[in-house]
Amino acid sequence: MTSGFIPPKAVRQFGSWIDGAWSFRQGAQIMSVNPANGTRVSLLHEAGEGLVDQACVRAHAAFEAGWRLSSGEQRSNVLMRTAGLIRENVDELAWFEMAESGKPHKQARLEIERSAMLWEFAATQARSLTGDSFGGLGKDYLALTLRAPVGVAAIVTPWNFPFLIVSQKLPFALVAGCAAVVKPSELTSATTLLLGPILKQAGLPDGVCNIVTGSGRLTGEALLKHPLTRMISFTGSTAVGKHAMEIGARMLKKVSLELGGKNAHIVMNDADLGAALDAVLHGAFLNAGQSCNQGGRILLQNGIAKDFTRKFIEAARSIPVGDTLRDDVLMGPIISEAQYRKILGYIEIGKAEGATLALGGTCREEAGGRYIDPTVFTEVASSMRIAQEEIFGPVCTIQSFETLDEAFAIANGTDYGLSAGIWTRDTAAALKAARELEAGTVWVNTYLDGPAELPFGGLGASGIGREVGRVGCEEFMDIKTVQLRSGGYQPRWIGKAI
Secondary structure, three states, X not given: OOOOOOOOOXXXXXXXXXXXXXXXXXXXXXXXXXXXXXXXXXXXXXXXXXHHHHHHHHHHHHHHHOHHHOOHHHHHHHHHHHHHHHHHOHHHHHHHHHHHHOOOHHHHHHHHHHHHHHHHXXXXXXXXXXXXXXXXXXXXXXXXXXXXXXXXXEEEOOOOOHHHHXXXXXXXXXXXXXXXXXEOOOOOOHHHHHHHHHHHHHOOOOOOEEEOOOOHHXXXXXXXHOOOEEEEEEEOOHHHHHHHHHHHHHHOOEEEEEOOOOOEEEEOXXXXXXXXXXXXXXXXXXXXHOOOOOOOEEEEEHHHHXXXXXXXXXXXXXXXXXXXXXXXXXXXXXXXXXHHHHHHHHHXXXXXXXXXXXXXXXXXXXXXXXXXOOEEEEXXXXXXXXXXXXXXXXXXXXXXXXXXXXXXXXXXXXXXXXXXXXXXXXXXXXXXXXXXXXXXXXXXXXXXXXXXXXXXXXXXXXXXXXXXXXXXXXXXXXXXXXXXXXXXXXXXXXXXXX
16 A cells, blocks of 8 residues: 555454444454455454344434534534544555455545545535525414434445445434444445544544444344334345335335446447547446446447447456556456356356357456456347346446437336436437436436535435435435414314413
């Protein structure tokens, strides 16, 4: 890494972070390993129902004891200090992010720095959350709406962008006045756990944020079902998201879900093809394709399809894949053996369905890591599984179209609706895409931008609710209506005043 941070020589042992301190109550041990080389990184202790209960009880107590009534200024100051401390600890955080998730180290560092920006933005919202007033309801009558924190939020995050995704949720929950219990993926828990001491140092009262570690089957299930958690904020697979939704429905919890994607990336004949090529490559292969926003369905207008496909394949062939400490590497390993086998299975499915494997499909296991090279399928039909199902790996499909309406039909022809992109110089086409593409985010002449001011989330199988931006704060709040009369009440029930 680039600085004075010295990677630990021994496996780092973590407990859960409860009430401002480490708890090492024994549960099953979970070892995280570096997917690039198989070396051990972190030793976790799975939090069972008892420890999850303790975390939720302490969060609820801290919420009631004062965090829900803290001022916007107090919350803002804590979050601003947190952002500064994240930047001070960027090297350690980036190292663990790289070591556990298999990201190239430059990418890991950029994600930590972007996460600090999210904390800074959330801090600005702490003093900006308002309700409405209604002064035209009649003489002696005034009403207003207040935004009130939901309570204790259960926040469950995935392995692919562990620190970035917790930073899309937790600061916005804290801004709203909620307490939180966070469960990161057992594959990539270290950076989220390191956030616990950072928050304490920043002045967050003990218990307002607790972090528990363990599997979704045990720890996650106990957290989602706990009666003191009043909201579920989950990012992960659509299948598990549906399960979280069922729990929320049974227990009448508020639920926000950011789930899978099968995102279309459209390139029109009139596009800036050089810029589009770079963005399409980035969208398809960032994080080895292990991203819900992956632009894995590339749709090319007929006039440029043949030439663009050739250039895309040539460029994809040259993407450096390998050691995450090398400065030139853009794609690292696949996170786990299970994910590796799943992706390879989809490559076989694509070939069996009759698509043309134009690039890649190759893989290797070396030095403890599992790698899949950039893979491109052409001659793809929309009905094929590789064009319908989320693969979550460095595999993309290319389809061509003639008219804009045909592109929209292909793009909207899946159960997912997370994001979509289009490259065109035609303003009318861009505006039509913004209206017609069924996605929570539509990028025009860009892809994968994500300013903190803008909400993020999906439609259909991609989830419900929104994260980030002002709306991301409001997601963790309820609206309370207050009606006040200062006189002039007219009896209605017994017909006269007593």
